[in-house]
Structure formats: structure tokens, C-alpha cells
Amino acid sequence: MGNTALNFGAGPAKLPREVLEDVQSELLSFQKSGMSIMEMSHRSKEYSKINNDAQAAIRKLLNVPDNYRVLFMQGGGLGGFAAVALNLINRTGSADYIVTGTWSNVAAKEAAKYGKVNLVYPLADKPGSIPDQSSWTLNPDASYLYYCDNETVDGVEFPFIPNNPHNVPLVADMSSSIMTKAVDVSKFGVIFGGAQKNIGPAGVVFVIIREDLLGKPMDMCPTILNFTHINKSNSVHNTPATLSVYIMEKVLQWIIKNGGVEGMQKQSLEKSNLLYQTLANSNGYYSCPIDQNVRSRINIPFRVGGEKGNEELEAKFLEEAEKLKMYQLKGHRSVGGIRASLYNAISKQDVSLLIKFMEEFQRAHS
Numbered sequence: 572m573g574n575t576a577l578n579f580g581a582g583p584a585k586l587p588r589e590v591l592e593d594v595q596s597e598l599l600s601f602q603k604s605g606m607s608i609m610e611m612s613h614r615s616k617e618y619s620k621i622n623n624d625a626q627a628a629i630r631k632l633l634n635v636p637d638n639y640r641v642l643f644m645q646g647g648g649l650g651g652f653a654a655v656a657l658n659l660i661n662r663t664g665s666a667d668y669i670v671t672g673t674w675s676n677v678a679a680k681e682a683a684k685y686g687k688v689n690l691v692y693p694l695a696d697k698p699g700s701i702p703d704q705s706s707w708t709l710n711p712d713a714s715y716l717y718y719c720d721n722e723t724v725d726g727v728e729f730p731f732i733p734n735n736p737h738n739v740p741l742v743a744d745m746s747s748s749i750m751t752k753a754v755d756v757s758k759f760g761v762i763f764g765g766a767q768k769n770i771g772p773a774g775v776v777f778v779i780i781r782e783d784l785l786g787k788p789m790d791m792c793p794t795i796l797n798f799t800h801i802n803k804s805n806s807v808h809n810t811p812a813t814l815s816v817y818i819m820e821k822v823l824q825w826i827i828k829n830g831g832v833e834g835m836q837k838q839s840l841e842k843s844n845l846l847y848q849t850l851a852n853s854n855g856y857y858s859c860p861i862d863q864n865v866r867s868r869i870n871i872p873f874r875v876g877g878e879k880g881n882e883e884l885e886a887k888f889l890e891e892a893e894k895l896k897m898y899q900l901k902g903h904r905s906v907g908g909i910r911a912s913l914y915n916a917i918s919k920q921d922v923s924l925l926i927k928f929m930e931e932f933q934r935a936h937s
């Protein structure tokens with residue numbers, strides 16, 4: 572069987588086995604060329620097709636309107652944080668940030684290097700909730716309104732698209748939620764994220780941008796983060812991460828084959844409901860610190876042994892999980908505890924196995 576590990580990692584994360592086998596089968600000779608895709612020019616007709624097919628798959632899966640462009644760049648999610656500000660913040664010099672956890676906080680700090688950042692509500696002492704929208708202070712002259720759709724570290728997900736009464740460009744980091752649910756792209760100025768959570772390996776960042784937002788980057792914007800240049804060159808301005816784009820394209824086809832975003836969304840709800848139900852049924856043995864209404868379907872943090880968590884029990888939990896080949900369940904170092912990430916490649920069966928283990932662990936250690 573070989574690789575039978577159950578990988579609940581937050582990212583890089585599990586990829587569909589079918590896709591990895593497909594990659595393996597043509598790794599040495601891409602479509603009978605006698606060369607690996609890794610060895611081919613990014614300007615070859617082979618790579619051009621992959622590049623265009625990947626863009627087309629994203630357009631198809633998300634119904635991307637014609638006045639939007641799909642770009643691929645490097646630099647990871649963090650590169651995206653800088654790129655968003657460098658390409659957009661000089662429209663008016665300031666931007667609004669909704670900080671719901673770790674990644675939006677990092678993004679706001681990055682943007683503050685290039686312009687004025689307004690937090691729409693003060694930083695909470697502890698993430699885990701989203702203040703009511705009526706309490707937000709939104710600037711009508713903001714260059715854009717920014718949020719992180721799903722906070723991968725903290726387990727906070729927006730169950731709605733934020734109100735945007737002044738109709739400024741809405742920018743969303745969807746690194747960990749892209750292709751897990753349907754989105755109305757027309758409500759956004761920019762959607763971006765790293766591929767390595769839900770749609771591919773590390774190394775590529777997707778950007779979906781409304782065309783009218785191109786063309787006005789800051790003078791200091793590095794060429795490799797410049798959406799306008801990347802767009803003009805169809806994402807081959809310089810050498811892209813060709814292998815990553817190639818694998819991402821296969822994952823996107825796998826999603827299309829498996830019911831598209833609607834199929835992924837249905838599965839995602841089922842999987843996360845099963846896990847949250849297990850927490851709810853544990854009499855407080857397992858506890859999740861996040862407000863019910865903003866709990867992530869994708870990254871589920873919880874403590875073992877009561878509300879504050881018992882670190883000894885949690886270490887034991889991780890140790891015993893690994894004996895069953897369940898890996899990467901450790902919570903982010905900044906929050907501790909356990910975190911189960913249920914990305915698209917995680918099946919309902921995988922979640923059932925995790926739940927069975929959790930129930931047995933509770934019986935044995937309470």
C-alpha cells in the first residue's frame with residue numbers, strides 16, 4: 572500500500588492520491604516527450620497549455636466573470652500580502668483591514684509599510700469571533716477593504732461576504748478556503764492565496780483580479796509582484812514555478828471531476844459537522860474556543876482535557892494518533908492544542924477514522 576498516512580496538516584497539505592499517481596506516471600517523460608515537465612521551457616507549447624488550462628479551470632470552477640484576470644505568481648501567501656498593498660494602496664494611500672486572526676494581522680502589518688492601514692475594529696485580545704458589522708468603522712476613501720476568508724491558524728471563517736457599503740474594492744485572502752465553497756467573484760476586487768492548502772503544492776500563488784484594478788501599482792513595486800506586468804505576460808514574465816502550476820492544474824481537474832466547488836462544499840460541510848458534533852458530544856473533554864457562528868469548516872482547532880487544555884494529554888493524543896498514522900494534528904505553535912485541517916483531499920472516511928480515534932482516546936484517558 573505504501574502511503575496510507577492520514578495527513579491532517581494545515582499546509583502544505585494532503586493532495587489527492589490519484590493526482591500524485593498521475594504526476595508520478597509522467598514525471599520522467601511528459602506526454603511521450605522523453606523529458607520531464609520540470610525540464611521544459613516555461614515558454615514551450617507544453618507549458619503554455621498547462622498555464623492556460625489552469626487559468627481556464629479556475630475560471631470554470633468559480634464562474635469568474637470576463638472582466639477578471641487569473642494570474643499566477645510566486646512568493647507565497649506573504650508575497651500576496653505585500654503585492655496587494657504595492658499594487659493597490661496608492662489609489663488613495665490608505666486601506667481598511669478586518670483582522671480576525673493571525674494571517675489578516677500579518678497582512679495588515681505588511682500593508683502598513685506602504686500606506687496607512689485602518690483596522691475596522693480594534694484588535695481582539697483573543698481571536699475567535701467577528702464583531703458585528705454595525706460596529707465596524709469603514710473609510711469611504713479606502714483603496715480597498717481587506718479580509719482573510721478563513722483564518723487557518725485560528726479556525727475562524729467568515730460565514731458571509733463582509734458588508735462593503737462604500738463599494739471599495741474588496742480583497743480576500745482565500746489561501747485555505749479557495750475551492751471549498753462557491754463564491755460570487757463579482758463582489759471582489761482581488762481574491763488571492765497560496766495553492767498549498769487546497770489546490771496544489773507550495774510554490775504558486777493564484778490571483779483573481781478585476782481588470783480595472785490593474786495599471787496603477789506603486790513605483791517601488793517589484794516587477795515580480797507587479798500584477799500589471801504579470802498580467803501582460805500571461806504569468807510568464809519570469810520563470811514561474813512550472814512544476815507547481817502543472818500539479819495545481821491536475822488538482823483543479825480533479826475538483827472538476829469530483830463535483831466542482833458545489834461538490835467540495837457539500838463534503839466540507841459534512842466533514843466539519845461530523846467533527847464539531849464529536850466535540851459537542853464529548854461533555855467538554857474536547858473543546859473548541861471559537862464562536863459557534865464563525866467556526867471554520869476547514870481548520871478545526873480544539874483542546875483536549877477541558878477548556879484550557881491539558882498539555883500532557885494533548886502530547887499523548889498526538890503520540891497515539893501517530894501510532895495510527897494520523898499526522899500533522901498539532902495546533903499552530905502560537906495557539907497550542909490540536910488542529911485538524913479538512914481540506915478537499917481529506918475524505919469523509921478519513922474524518923470518520925479521526926473521530927473513532929478521538930472517542931476511543933476519551934474513553935481511555937478520562
Ligand SMILES: *Cc1c(COP(=O)(O)O)cnc(C)c1O
Nearest residue numbers: 647648649674721723746747765
Ligand atoms: C498559509 C497561509 C498564508 C501564508 O502562506 P505562505 O505561503 O506560507 O506565505 C497566508 N494566509 C492564509 C490564509 C494561509 O492559510
